[in-house]
Amino acid sequence: MKYFIIAGERSGDLHGSNLVTAIKMADKEAEIVGWGGDYMEAAGVNILMHYKALAFMGFFEVLMNLSKILGFFKVCKKQVLDYKPDAIILIDYGGFNMRLAKWAKSQGFKVFYYISPKVWAWNQNRALKLKQNIDRLFVIFPFEVDFFKKFDYEVEFVGNPLFDAIATFRPNPDFLSQNKLNDKKIIALLPGSRKQEVEKMLELMVATKKQFPEYRFVIAGVGNLSKEFYQRFLTDDISLVFDQAYDLLSHAEAAMVTSGTATLETALFGVPQVVCYKTSPITYSIGKIVIRVPFISLVNLIAQKEVVTELLQDELTPENIALEIKMVLNNSERRKEQIAEYQRIRSILGSTGASATTGKRIVEILNNSRLANH
Structure with missing residues (x-):
């Protein structure tokens, strides 16, 4: 056929x-x-x-x-x-x-x-x-x-097809050494895949770097955007990997994630996160009028309660992002709560x-x- x-x-x-x-x-x-x-x-x-x-x-x-x-x-x-x-x-x-x-x-x-x-x-x-x-x-x-x-x-x-994608994923044992990421613990930045959103999100995400000197920030780059596009966001302590988001999540301590499918992928890898979303003022104003659900992230929608913090529009500032990430690092209660809720979400969604x-x-x-x- x-x-x-x-x-x-x-x-x-x-x-x-x-x-x-x-x-x-x-x-x-x-x-x-x-x-x-x-x-x-x-x-x-x-x-x-x-x-x-x-x-x-x-x-x-x-x-x-x-x-x-x-x-x-x-x-x-x-x-x-x-x-x-x-x-x-x-x-x-x-x-x-x-x-x-x-x-x-x-x-x-x-x-x-x-x-x-x-x-x-x-x-x-x-x-x-x-x-x-x-x-x-x-x-x-x-x-x-x-x-x-x-x-x-x-x-x-x-x-949920994400289980299929994750089930077929085989971690690259040399991911850290190949990308020269052996020196520090990692905070993952997942800014999305569309040029206009990636630009907006990365500017805010990388602005928090000075508050995390003991961590390396690693951007999950996507192949439909060029290396040159990401170049201005990179420093000695901010790295870029292309089309290796699952390997990155396998090693990350925490993540800053643009709202979308990636919030659920991050949860299924058990990585504590803060959800980020910002769009044009006109789009946001229309969205506030027409959107009928209490949350924007798939994680919270599936759990039907706030599991991960969502920073939207004016709330999305480097200060607020940094504050939320600090709350889910190390062995904090907030971290343990998120990981426990992730397990519940897995059971709600079924299997491969x-x-x-x-x-x-x-x-x-x-x-x-x-x-x-x-």
Whole structure:
């Protein structure tokens, strides 16, 4: 069968690659093209558009780039029509993918969604659009099943794909020596993957360095940004590693993390953290009006209480970041509490196999529907 898959950012690309591997195991004849990145390409997807071109975030930023985004949408529709897939698989990336789902459904394509857009966070009525336009929605957080039930929408909870990514991770035994990080204990900086957020976050994170002379700061760099881009943040005591976030978290004492998937990854590695988030004043003002959840980090949302401190917008200052990091270093009570709560979060999320389950289910549903049509 033929599949067209769309992931618009790095984490979607990673989970998409594991999903593709599972589809190919269940469907030996699978042909897969789509939008994504290096991970999906390595898994055998013919990449028609790299997610680097699609990295717009925030209400204001999206509005500023609307014509560009509409242009991408037009290109994508043409590619789908030319390819005529048996199924379109959408991964997260709500703004673009929900719009595409509506169009694809109107054209009679079978549409699957893996990793639901965060419709529970804001504009919750979008759940009705998902119900209308998606043949099957696979969700990765247990609380999403109950949320969608309110809209009389049965979804499938498949577990969390981060467990897959972490389970397949093999630590590099030479990570410290190869990156010349043997001299001091490490505080990890995970500033995100989009240029505009990384710039904003790193300026604030590195400004705390003088308060931690006995530690080395290590930035988790991402391959879609150049070494030159990070260069101005580096000093004798601030290092950079590229695409080695899991190795970095395996050695870190604490972490400063930009809100997003990385907060949950940091928790699953058992590293105490402070969550950082800052966007344009316009985007933040709109967000305050429309966002319907009490927390911004996945860690707190899953725990349904404050496990990690979230420093947002004006609260995100070097002084506040440093204060929070100091509170989770050494053998403090706060540190022990966070690590204990991380264990509880692990048990809530289940175990490995989210991508394998989803891939198998997609092929199964397509085969059943083919049988029913004959």
